[in-house]
Amino acid sequence: MKKIYTKPRRDKKTERIAFLQKYAMEDWIKARKEADDEISDEHSMWCVCGKLCTGLHESSCKKFRDKVDGRAVMKLKHLWKENKVTFPKVLKQDAKQEGEK
Numbered sequence: 001m002k003k004i005y006t007k008p009r010r011d012k013k014t015e016r017i018a019f020l021q022k023y024a025m026e027d028w029i030k031a032r033k034e035a036d037d038e039i040s041d042e043h044s045m046w047c048v049c050g051k052l053c054t055g056l057h058e059s060s061c062k063k064f065r066d067k068v069d070g071r072a073v074m075k076l077k078h079l080w081k082e083n084k085v086t087f088p089k090v091l092k093q094d095a096k097q098e099g100e101k
């Protein structure tokens with residue numbers, strides 16, 4: 001049976017990454033490194049995009065980077081749970097500040 005994919009919530013992911021880069025940079029870098037290694041191990045031969053994998057390809061492949069970002073965000077989801085009140089507030093404030101520029 002054909003799987004039905006719901007539209008990925010890209011905006012939320014982008015938002016979270018921006019937040020993590022700003023307020024939890026160390027965690028973000030660590031999680032990203034872990035995700036990178038894991039996905040790289042899972043796809044030792046072929047990249048997630050279907051091309052032949054080389055170290056050089058992975059670092060420049062958008063699909064691979066996307067997947068790493070997504071997994072890294074998932075790794076830090078405890079941060080969202082712990083701060084589910086604070087994070088949206090700060091994000092909103094940031095958005096407001098950006099708008100005022």
Ligand SMILES: [Zn+2]
Binds near residue numbers: 047058062
């Ligand atoms: Zn690729």
